[in-house]
Amino acid sequence: MTHSSGAGAIGVFDSGYGGLTILHEIRQQLPMYDYIYIGDNARAPYGSRSFDVVYEFTRQAVMKLFAQGCRLVILACNTASAKALRTIQQHDLPTTYPSRRVLGVIRPTAEVIGDITTTRHVGIVATPGTIKSRSYEMEIGKLYPDIIVTGQACPLWAAIVEANEADSKGADYFVKKRLDELMSKDPHIDSLILGCTHYPLLLSKIRKHLPASVHIIPQGCYVARSLDDYLHRHPEIASRCTQGGTCRYLTTESPERFQETARMFLHEDVQVEHISLE
Ligand code: DGL
Numbered sequence: 001m002t003h004s005s006g007a008g009a010i011g012v013f014d015s016g017y018g019g020l021t022i023l024h025e026i027r028q029q030l031p032m033y034d035y036i037y038i039g040d041n042a043r044a045p046y047g048s049r050s051f052d053v054v055y056e057f058t059r060q061a062v063m064k065l066f067a068q069g070c071r072l073v074i075l076a077c078n079t080a081s082a083k084a085l086r087t088i089q090q091h092d093l094p095t096t097y098p099s100r101r102v103l104g105v106i107r108p109t110a111e112v113i114g115d116i117t118t119t120r121h122v123g124i125v126a127t128p129g130t131i132k133s134r135s136y137e138m139e140i141g142k143l144y145p146d147i148i149v150t151g152q153a154c155p156l157w158a159a160i161v162e163a164n165e166a167d168s169k170g171a172d173y174f175v176k177k178r179l180d181e182l183m184s185k186d187p188h189i190d191s192l193i194l195g196c197t198h199y200p201l202l203l204s205k206i207r208k209h210l211p212a213s214v215h216i217i218p219q220g221c222y223v224a225r226s227l228d229d230y231l232h233r234h235p236e237i238a239s240r241c242t243q244g245g246t247c248r249y250l251t252t253e254s255p256e257r258f259q260e261t262a263r264m265f266l267h268e269d270v271q272v273e274h275i276s277l278e
Pocket of ligand 1: 045079127197
């Protein structure tokens with residue numbers, strides 16, 4: 001469980017609460033492992049921050065999780081996956097932690113889309129940073145070059161979730177506004193990727209304001225399935241992930257506030273500790 005034992009929990013990182021939607025699915029499918037979750041709530045949302053800032057914040061969180069003994073870290077955040085994952089994998093890991101691994105959420109989501117869309121027109125709602133990075137277009141394009149991908153930046157959606165306002169009238173207004181914009185750009189969309197881990201918390205609003213024929217694709221189950229598959233294909237990593245079925249929650253904000261909001265995501269009470277990342 002500790003750094004020196006050569007094995008540790010699986011680290012899960014998000015800018016705030018959104019990654020809990022991924023962690024929940026991962027723990028459903030892989031309950032035997034230990035997990036450590038970091039939410040950088042004090043600095044969330046990341047969605048409108050620059051590439052350099054998202055990279056630096058994400059790198060700090062990954063290093064903190066490594067210091068806690070994690071051999072494998074999942075960036076349960078599309079913005080961090082889009083802006084920081086590649087640099088961490090190609091630059092930081094080889095020079096500092098060559099035997100540790102960091103995985104993201106975009107590739108596992110892109111992989112499933114080919115079997116879901118019939119019209120081959122797919123929409124993505126995500127933070128401005130993820131949309132601007134064009135990461136989904138690139139990943140889907142490599143796997144399914146025939147699919148037309150239309151992105152819609154949704155500034156404020158993650159902030160609405162972080163502020164615990166997902167059920168408010170304001171949420172209705174902003175969800176409808178962005179979905180109308182997306183569907184007017186491409187009315188043939190039959191599948192919508194929720195390309196931000198916060199958005200499953202807005203699911204009922206998204207369903208309400210989207211044509212009934214459009215499939216909504218949250219990521220959690222696909223990320224969990226892909227992690228399961230990864231651990232089977234990499235026994236050298238799996239054997240260094242401890243199996244006690246525990247989960248620790250760390251936040252850069254107030255543990256009390258995290259605990260209250262986490263209840264909404266996880267439907268259980270959790271113990272939360274404060275951590276600083278700088
Ligand atoms: N939950 C994150 C994502 O998946 C980021 C939300 C934010 O911090 O803006 O993109």
